[in-house]
Amino acid sequence: MPPPPDTCFLCGDASAGVAPCRECDGVVSVCADESHLAAHRPRGLGRCLPFAVVESADAGRFFIAANDIARGEIVVVDEAALVAPSMIPGLYPANLLL
Ligand SMILES: [Zn+2]
Ligand SMILES: [Zn+2]
Numbered sequence: 001m002p003p004p005p006d007t008c009f010l011c012g013d014a015s016a017g018v019a020p021c022r023e024c025d026g027v028v029s030v031c032a033d034e035s036h037l038a039a040h041r042p043r044g045l046g047r048c049l050p051f052a053v054v055e056s057a058d059a060g061r062f063f064i065a066a067n068d069i070a071r072g073e074i075v076v077v078d079e080a081a082l083v084a085p086s087m088i089p090g091l092y093p094a095n096l097l098l
Pocket of ligand 2: 028
């Protein structure tokens, strides 16, 4: 199931502001929301990520590959929901440890 060509790969927007990504020859289309373009082409990564979000009545919203994925290729970049200090003594200053 390829991503619909005229809808944003992330939010499904199908308005006139949706355009094919120029960096990956339109593998996916992106809406005018800059955060959606950043999800497709994270700063510092230097390339587009090969995923899209689609929706079905049976399964809801889910990720699919937008093109072939090479072994070891980064598919998604996301921030950690929680970062905890290491329990290795001396790795962090004592005032950071609880
Ligand atoms: Zn969007
Ligand atoms: Zn792209």
